[in-house]
Amino acid sequence: MVEQEARDQTRRCRALPDSVATVTRRGLCMGCGTCQSVCPSGAVVMQVEARTGCITPRIDDQRCTHCGRCMAICPGHSPSPRRAPQEPGSARWDDVIGAYHACYTGHAASHDVRYHGASGGIATALLVHMLQSGAIDGALVTQMSPSNPLQTTWVLARSVEEIVAANGSKYCPTAPNAGLSEILAHEGHYAVVGLPCHMHAIRRWGQSNPLLAERIALHLGLFCANNNTYLGTEYFLWQHGIAPQDVAGIRYRAEGWPGRIVVTLRDGRRIVVPRGSSERRWHRRALFTSAFHYHFAIPRCLLCADQTCEAADLSLGDPWLRELTVTERVGLSLVIARNPQGEALLSDAVAAGAIVVQPTDISVVRRAQNYAFKRDVGGRIWLCRTLGRAVPEYPDRALPASIRSVLSGLRYLPCYVSHHRRLWPLLRVLAVVEGGSRLFMARIGRGMRRLFGASPKDRRAV
Numbered sequence: 243m244v245e246q247e248a249r250d251q252t253r254r255c256r257a258l259p260d261s262v263a264t265v266t267r268r269g270l271c272m273g274c275g276t277c278q279s280v281c282p283s284g285a286v287v288m289q290v291e292a293r294t295g296c297i298t299p300r301i302d303d304q305r306c307t308h309c310g311r312c313m314a315i316c317p318g319h320s321p322s323p324r325r326a327p328q329e330p331g332s333a334r335w336d337d338v339i340g341a342y343h344a345c346y347t348g349h350a351a352s353h354d355v356r357y358h359g360a361s362g363g364i365a366t367a368l369l370v371h372m373l374q375s376g377a378i379d380g381a382l383v384t385q386m387s388p389s390n391p392l393q394t395t396w397v398l399a400r401s402v403e404e405i406v407a408a409n410g411s412k413y414c415p416t417a418p419n420a421g422l423s424e425i426l427a428h429e430g431h432y433a434v435v436g437l438p439c440h441m442h443a444i445r446r447w448g449q450s451n452p453l454l455a456e457r458i459a460l461h462l463g464l465f466c467a468n469n470n471t472y473l474g475t476e477y478f479l480w481q482h483g484i485a486p487q488d489v490a491g492i493r494y495r496a497e498g499w500p501g502r503i504v505v506t507l508r509d510g511r512r513i514v515v516p517r518g519s520s521e522r523r524w525h526r527r528a529l530f531t532s533a534f535h536y537h538f539a540i541p542r543c544l545l546c547a548d549q550t551c552e553a554a555d556l557s558l559g560d561p562w563l564r565e566l567t568v569t570e571r572v573g574l575s576l577v578i579a580r581n582p583q584g585e586a587l588l589s590d591a592v593a594a595g596a597i598v599v600q601p602t603d604i605s606v607v608r609r610a611q612n613y614a615f616k617r618d619v620g621g622r623i624w625l626c627r628t629l630g631r632a633v634p635e636y637p638d639r640a641l642p643a644s645i646r647s648v649l650s651g652l653r654y655l656p657c658y659v660s661h662h663r664r665l666w667p668l669l670r671v672l673a674v675v676e677g678g679s680r681l682f683m684a685r686i687g688r689g690m691r692r693l694f695g696a697s698p699k700d701r702r703a704v
């Protein structure tokens with residue numbers, strides 16, 4: 243009955259062109275949660291859609307006044323513009339990375355924060371330092387939900403304990419921007435942590451809401467090639483024979499770098515699985531990638547042209563350099579200071595001994611990631627447009643489609659059907675076949691390079 247009511251309501255909302263229900267219906271919702279915060283009548287609530295495993299807005303049509311504010315700030319259909327190459331303060335420009343002031347590799351000074359962080363624990367160490375030094379009154383972060391260990395929730399953390407408890411990457415849907423209304427409701431200064439889509443929304447809203455812009459002392463962005471639906475996690479558990487109801491907690495990146503997935507069961511057992519990048523057995527690596535990269539990607543992520551969180555003040559990622567992945571075991575982050583504000587906050591934390599960094603060159607940042615996902619977005623957008631699907635507007639980016647980029651997009655097609663659980667055995671076979679053929683092609687490539695003397699590429703996929 244309740245479900246029927248929800249379905250009826252969703253159907254009614256689909257008729258409203260001036261609400262984000264349109265964005266959801268067109269498949270452009272990222273689930274960032276900004277619409278919940280911006281709605282003046284409390285008509286929007288973010289919820290997990292059980293069928294697709296995504297977070298989407300549910301709109302109460304009795305409360306919706308059709309003011310159009312949610313549409314105006316929604317990054318789903320219009321992400322925020324790219325910073326201009328010559329924007330004051332962002333002294334330098336790179337076509338792939340965007341505006342940057344300086345780049346670093348580094349880690350939290352505290353061994354524990356570094357070891358338990360996703361990469362080098364820089365995000366957590368910086369937020370803790372800012373809180374303790376009085377630069378912020380709190381930080382908008384994302385943690386696994388206390389009421390449902392397989393879902394996420396935002397928290398406006400006002401204590402060191404809360405910030406530390408939210409560390410680590412969550413490779414599943416998150417809606418931290420639903421907490422922006424809390425920032426607006428409480429005086430003070432805050433840091434916000436989020437993915438590129440979250441930052442696009444915050445910047446867009448900040449342009450029309452000076453109070454929000456003034457209250458956010460730091461936009462701390464995470465690199466993101468793509469995120470995954472909750473079904474990706476469920477599929478991963480299924481592969482390992484774990485029933486979701488038996489799970490007491492999951493950490494997607496735990497115990498050093500590049501880290502492992504650690505699932506804690508209600509009976510106290512721990513299941514520890516190496517992450518794809520540290521897994522030696524190719525078929526297990528392929529299965530991991532299928533769950534957390536290709537087959538359960540949030541479809542809207544495939545149309546994102548960012549990847550390094552260009553709209554942030556500081557962007558954080560992993561330095562996936564072969565020379566580091568074979569030696570580093572505790573944790574290391576890649577940091578891009580995008581403007582003097584980000585640079586000053588980072589320097590302050592370094593001077594206080596909270597963070598350790600080494601300056602590095604932009605060429606290292608370019609080597610440290612596989613930017614194929616970003617490079618090929620033009621092909622995926624072309625593919626979607628050709629299939630009659632809606633695509634976001636990127637007026638300030640040239641996103642050419644090549645035959646290769648279109649073909650590479652085909653690899654993600656299963657994410658449109660992976661919510662059919664009966665297809666999961668098939669996806670498993672597909673992942674292994676795909677992984678095997680990639681390995682085979684890589685071996686052929688290596689052989690060719692050895693034969694013709696070209697140097698091997700010094701980078702790894704995430």
Ligand SMILES: Cc1cc2nc3c(=O)[nH]c(=O)nc-3n(C[C@H](O)[C@H](O)[C@H](O)COP(=O)(O)OP(=O)(O)OC[C@H]3O[C@@H](n4cnc5c(N)ncnc54)[C@H](O)[C@@H]3O)c2cc1C
Pocket residue numbers: 358359360361362363364365366367383384385408409410411412413414415416418435436437464465466467468469470558559560561575576611704
């Ligand atoms: C979905 C996703 C995809 C990513 N893709 C890449 C990639 O392709 N390449 C790359 O180099 N790095 C990627 N990262 C970033 C990387 O995993 C680390 O988050 C980043 O390097 C910061 O590490 P840290 O140790 O400094 O963070 P920590 O100190 O561990 O703190 C992490 C902070 O991020 C917040 N957070 C975690 N997950 C989310 C989320 N899903 N949404 C919003 N906030 C969150 C936490 O609340 C915490 O405050 C991705 C992260 C996520 C969540």
